[in-house]
Amino acid sequence: MATAPRRNIDLASARAEAEHRFIAANPKSRVLFDQAAEALPGGNTRTVLYYAPFPLTLARGEGARVWDVDGHAYADFLCEYTAGLYGHSHPVIMAALREALDGGIVLGGHNKAEGRFAAALCARFPSLDLVRFCNSGTEANLMAISTARAVTGRDKIMVFDGAYHGGVFYYAHGGMPLNAPFPTVIAPYDDTQAALDLIAANARDLAAIVVEPMQGAAGCIPASRDFLAALREASAKHGIILIFDEVMTSRLAPGGLQEALGITPDMTTLGKYLGGGLTFGAFGGRAEIMKRFDPRDADAFPHAGTFNNNVLTMAAGLAGITKVYTPEAAVALNARGDRLRERIAAVFDAHGTGVRVTGLGSMLGLHFASEDARALFHLDLLDRGQYFARRGMIILSLPMTDADLDGLVAAVEGFRADHAALLAAG
Numbered sequence: 001m002a003t004a005p006r007r008n009i010d011l012a013s014a015r016a017e018a019e020h021r022f023i024a025a026n027p028k029s030r031v032l033f034d035q036a037a038e039a040l041p042g043g044n045t046r047t048v049l050y051y052a053p054f055p056l057t058l059a060r061g062e063g064a065r066v067w068d069v070d071g072h073a074y075a076d077f078l079c080e081y082t083a084g085l086y087g088h089s090h091p092v093i094m095a096a097l098r099e100a101l102d103g104g105i106v107l108g109g110h111n112k113a114e115g116r117f118a119a120a121l122c123a124r125f126p127s128l129d130l131v132r133f134c135n136s137g138t139e140a141n142l143m144a145i146s147t148a149r150a151v152t153g154r155d156k157i158m159v160f161d162g163a164y165h166g167g168v169f170y171y172a173h174g175g176m177p178l179n180a181p182f183p184t185v186i187a188p189y190d191d192t193q194a195a196l197d198l199i200a201a202n203a204r205d206l207a208a209i210v211v212e213p214m215q216g217a218a219g220c221i222p223a224s225r226d227f228l229a230a231l232r233e234a235s236a237k238h239g240i241i242l243i244f245d246e247v248m249t250s251r252l253a254p255g256g257l258q259e260a261l262g263i264t265p266d267m268t269t270l271g272k273y274l275g276g277g278l279t280f281g282a283f284g285g286r287a288e289i290m291k292r293f294d295p296r297d298a299d300a301f302p303h304a305g306t307f308n309n310n311v312l313t314m315a316a317g318l319a320g321i322t323k324v325y326t327p328e329a330a331v332a333l334n335a336r337g338d339r340l341r342e343r344i345a346a347v348f349d350a351h352g353t354g355v356r357v358t359g360l361g362s363m364l365g366l367h368f369a370s371e372d373a374r375a376l377f378h379l380d381l382l383d384r385g386q387y388f389a390r391r392g393m394i395i396l397s398l399p400m401t402d403a404d405l406d407g408l409v410a411a412v413e414g415f416r417a418d419h420a421a422l423l424a425a426g
Helices: 011-025 026-036 091-102 114-126 138-151 192-207 226-237 256-261 287-293 309-322 328-349 371-383 402-425
Strands: 056-062 065-068 073-076 130-134 154-159 184-187 206-211 243-244 267-271 282-287 356-360 361-365 394-395
Touching: 011 371, 011 402, 026 256, 026 328, 056 309, 073 402, 091 309, 114 309, 130 287, 138 206, 138 267, 138 287, 154 192, 184 192, 192 206, 206 226, 206 402, 226 243, 226 256, 226 309, 243 256, 243 309, 282 287, 309 361, 328 356, 328 361, 328 402, 371 402
Parallel strands: 154 184, 154 206, 206 243, 243 267
Antiparallel strands: 056 065, 065 073, 130 282, 267 282, 356 361, 361 394
16 A cells, blocks of 8 residues: 655644555455444454454464455554464474374373473473463463462462553553452552562462563563562562563563563463464462372362363464474564564654663563554554554564564654654644
8 A cells, every 4th residue: 555645734644544545445344344343342342453443354364464455455463463484384383283184183181291391481481390281371371370279278469550461450540340350469560669668468378479571562562670670589588479471572582581581480371372373271389289289189170171281283283382483583573573573663763753662582662651642553553554553562583584674664654754743743
């Protein structure tokens, strides 16, 4: 889609113009969205994928590109919110899936890959003595938190403002009505003294402290090492189980941010890309905690889940972590992400636009001064062939080329050139 220079008197007018162009360019997506709304509330079954005036409907993906139903091609910088690490058609993943399919899908028993996959994860992430599989990051956090409450005999959990730990653990702006009904203490993120004060005040009742080493949904906001180390020390002092939610951040170093920072939690939750692009979650940690799930013991915790060890995820996940996203590949991809973040930040910093760029490695977030500016950026870059999250989250995948990264930077530069005055005024 070609983009001509835009001239508007304010951001709201520029956004309205961008929405008008978007509607005109995507008639098939609009029809499909309207049809879906007859059976789905708001035409939607996953809230994060909705944006105004309506979301694109995607028809297919290959490598690091996606195509919508109106025939537009995009460089895919959404990467399924970090789950699309391998792109849409990695040959190693596809071969593993075909082999698994040939053996049957729902076997209803232990399979050949699950033990090997578990061993690979335990070898990779420092906190995992033992691990169990489930079907999403939400499930992983639910199981880890419930485990901590059962093991400690305490009720409360501590989380941090802005955190997202899954569909029933959303703590932006104080939480949401559908959150799991656990007694919760919400602390400010990356504020060491405030967190320590709240831990001291609630220590007798706290079963777990759950923290993302870098908040993802909040905009790729890294925590300081000092903050996370203080949580480690305080939780150990008071017998509180420290849970690192590395559902997203496990991709940022060979052994996740826990390895990069040298801080080992009691439990870790995983998900996203580790299923090879299929539905996946996992929780694990210290042996004395996880052995409570050993079904050979009479008093073991039960843990059900029809698809916990489904053969497709086990095969794809094992192939991905052992053959594709090796420690060397993780280091290389995240170094590329650091360079990309610096390039994008430089585009905005040099012109006083008020846009802030945050993140680590292959995850970055762009922060705008207003919703109009953020929506305008999203629609403008879609027009320039760049697909990413409305909230400003940009993610790298393994099949991306230098040309893909250069194309994104060029699109950002084009947006800045067209709208710098409006951004500065806003």
